[in-house]
Amino acid sequence: MLWTMNVANSVATIEELAAGATDRRPVRSSDAKSGADFELLTIDGRACFLKVLDAESDWIMRVTGNTDHWEHKVWQAGIYDRFPDVIDHTIIAMALDTTGGSTRLGILMDDVSASLVPPGDGVVAAGTHDGFVRHMARLHADFWDWRDTVGLCPMVNRIRFFCPEIIAPELLVDDIPGPIGAADAGWRRLVTIHPELRSFIGGIHEDPAALVEALTETPATFVTGDWKMGNLGRHADGRTVLVDQAYPGEAPGLYDLLWYVALNRQRLPVSKEATIDAYRAGLEAAGVDTTGWFERQLGLSVIAIMATFAWEKALGDADELAWWSAQVAKAQAWLS
Helix, strand or coil: CCCCCCHHHCECCHHHHCCCCEEEEEECCCCCCCCCEEEEEEECCEEEEEEEECCCCCHHHHHHCCCCCHHHHHHHCCCHHHCCCCEECCEEEEEEECHHHCCEEEEEEECCHHHECCCCCCCCCHHHHHHHHHHHHHHHHHCCCCCCCCCCCCHHHHHCCCCHHHHHHHHHCCCCCHHHHHHHHHHHHHHHHCHHHHHHHHHHHHCCHHHHHHHHCCCCEEECCCCCHHHEEECCCCCEEECCCCCCEEECHHHHHHHHHHHCHHHCCCCHHHHHHHHHHHHHHCCCCCCCCHHHHHHHHHHHHHHHHHHHHHCCCHHHHHHHHHHHHHHHHHHC
């Protein structure tokens, strides 16, 4: 039986979620970074994709503090139903499965692999990038001033996702996840190549309260949290495909945008500045007045995104790190 997109259709087990499936086969995306399990399957003639995750096997859930399955909370709250029609979240149904002694989340989605951005480092088409930015702005505008009453990812967790204290336990396992090893190496390298930035970010990690408070003084929205190319695609009708929404919650829209800019920088067909301008134009077109707060939120979000990803920039080329460090230096005035 193929479930329809309705919270009332929640089921108790993953096997119930996949009832009647044929052609079930495990898959592994080259862009997948977590410890989740993935399957392709067919239900009632419809090609589907099943993701199963739990904190015991998924290191991302552990370092982000996702102890109670944020995606399922979004599902239960009916938030996916409110997405604008320019975005296909692909979700058909979910099951929070407590059988077998652990709690696993099964997410049944349409198989949209044909529409996804191909893996690799190739620059995406300008129209594809423009659609992603405009549709992100539209999603944020539709949820403008949204407040989290559901219990999703808090801003402080975003700032500390990959900080040394959080990743330390993950470095003790026999098979260290690749991004965790890279984060450890990146923070160590940053001490050598840019000690001022490392010291400043270290202070944010130790006490993020001032940054979080400053950000809350700017507008918030609902964010899905992981607009990287491996999670994005474009349908033939121009709609954006957005999968793997693992870090949902209340946050500044510009933090969501800068995540996209930071993680996809090799694949962007235009500059960071042009991307930020396009996002602002998208908000304005959707009815959001950006005067009086945009520059401040942008600066504060630069600091927040570097608290998350400065390690990644330390492992890249010098020009990329220099751009972000210069933005952080200018943005520090917004904290005073």
